[in-house]
Amino acid sequence: GPLSERRLMDVRLGELPMWLATRDFSPQGLLGAVQKAWSSYHDKYINVKRGGPAGISMLLAGYCLLSYGWSYQHIKCHRWRKYH
């Protein structure tokens, strides 16, 4: 279909900048995108009849990675410590 109506997973890598240009970056647009992403993740991995630990574990692993990214600037200084 036309570029502006395709989901992120259906967009080819070369078309990515053009697809980003068609997106709505207002606060409501961003909020809607976040909500859509969350509900698609939730319905695919958590809201299933026979889910397992995988759904939440991916979420927690993502949270750990995010926290690492947040504290990266601080942790970077540890490379140059003399005594660990």
Added chain:
Amino acid sequence: MNLSFFDQFTSPCLLGVPLILLSTLFPALLIPSPNNRWITNRLTTLQLWAFHLITKQLMSPLNKKGHKWAIILTSLMVFLLMINLLGLLPYTFTPTTQLSMNMALAFPLWLATLLTGLRNQPSISLGHLLPEGTPTPLIPALILIETTSLLIRPLALGVRLTANLTAGHLLIQLISTATTALLHITPMVSALTMMILLLLTILEVAVAMIQAYVFVLLLSLYLQENI
């Protein structure tokens, strides 16, 4: 090892934006709001079972008027439980290690129980300041002691939670530093320290859950006296 061992408790900041709000709100993602189905997914079923258990446990000693507090006490319990447990993951930040946050939770809730008691049944609330059967000469001293004990409750609530979690996180950090430092020198002692670290982590999981429970239980006890 950090530049100082207390660096893990600094409020995370990214480009000047305080991230403590995001760390506090993250547990909300892990508790999906129940949809209109009778049989929900496994996660929601587990959580609903846990919430029912918590609510029953907290609300059974309270009278009917106290049941109005069910939602705030249960949600407080779940909030603290989630935050404490999430803090045990690597690199995460635990908001409940900040004294400011725990005092902000403890003080208003304790004050609410106190004011409820003083407003609705003032003589019974004040009567709690003197235990039954005290010998007459001791009465003035005991009233002073009980008043002090009453006024120190919010401080105790907040500091108990902060201190337990902070101490636990610090211990984990110290022992893991020892483990990695000893790895090159004496692997055997390092393995022993690793065992201690594993046991400590299990203890910290227990402490995280117990501290959340104790906080809310004490609040419900203060409520019982006053409602």
